[in-house]
Amino acid sequence: MSKGKVTVLGSNGHLGNAAMVAFRDAGWQVTGLGRSNRRPVEHTRFIAGDADDVAVVKAAIVDADVVVHGLHLRYDGWGNGRAEAQLQVVIDAMAGSGKTLLFPGTIYNYSAGDRIIGPDLRQRAEAKRGDIRIRLEQMLKAAAEAGQFQAIILRAGDFYGPGNRGEWFEQAMLMEHAKGRLYHLGDLDMRHCWAYLPDLGRAFAALGEQRAQLAAFENRHFAGHWVTHRQVMTAIQQAAPAPLAVKPMPWWLLRALGLVNPVMRDIYRMRYLWRNEMELTDPRLHALLGPDFATPFDVAVRVTVEELLGKAVKKAA
Incomplete structure (x- = not known):
């Protein structure tokens, strides 16, 4: 029914x-x-x-x-x-x-x-x-x-998730995965809400x-998922089909691109989200959803990365 x-x-x-x-x-x-x-x-x-x-x-x-x-x-x-x-x-x-x-x-x-x-x-x-x-x-x-x-x-x-394009995994952190690079968006020990x-x-x-x-x-x-950038990097590296070297995000490049690209300009303006810990909490919603509602973080990242990079490899071939 x-x-x-x-x-x-x-x-x-x-x-x-x-x-x-x-x-x-x-x-x-x-x-x-x-x-x-x-x-x-x-x-x-x-x-x-x-x-x-x-x-x-x-x-x-x-x-x-x-x-x-x-x-x-x-x-x-x-x-x-x-x-x-x-x-x-x-x-x-x-x-x-x-x-x-x-x-x-x-x-x-x-x-x-x-x-x-x-x-x-x-x-x-x-x-x-x-x-x-x-x-x-x-x-x-x-x-x-x-x-x-x-x-x-x-x-x-x-x-983030499988089948999605135009988000931070594809357009920022993994934008140069083909060159063996993986970018972190903030201090590695700082947490972010995903x-x-x-x-x-x-x-x-x-x-x-x-x-x-x-x-x-x-x-x-x-x-x-309330996790550090280091945890994100580790989970992506474990899921990727080839080794990836972790590098800091070149925010200066986004700023330069923003001179001619309005989308990049707006993304650069929102960089404070990656430089500050801003945690969403809600005990009432947590109780409504119940314990163990969220997919384990490593599993969620693996599914996302395998789908994203798998399609990228097929496209390159």
């Missing part, structure tokens, strides 16, 4: 695709919305459409009990009100529906000096990108408190299942 119906907006994205798989595996009827079905998920339904169109989104979620916001803009596309406009479409489509919206939060909302970040900690963004994320969450809170729909934010660290996407997808599914026990507006924090 189905646990309910869920529509994932942005089913081709990193989070969207992970949510599609997780909800399907948990026994839900799953529908995805995207411009094209680039990353099809077996035993789910797909609707081709533009998520910037309120009518399209409204039609896609009409039968859904739960909606997952997996829409994503490129780093250089967040400004000039674009991110707020994208979310407003979803808010308008869900207005008065009483449905549940699951929304991915980021650590950008907090200051570099925030060391232990619980759901009740005051949000003070370090950069403009964080200011945007704070405004988005305020929009959701206002809609939820007005009784339009339930909004549950699940905040997580940096994504979110293994299959685990994060399952956490979203768990919140969807438990939504009746949650408030109209919730801010939950996914701890994920």
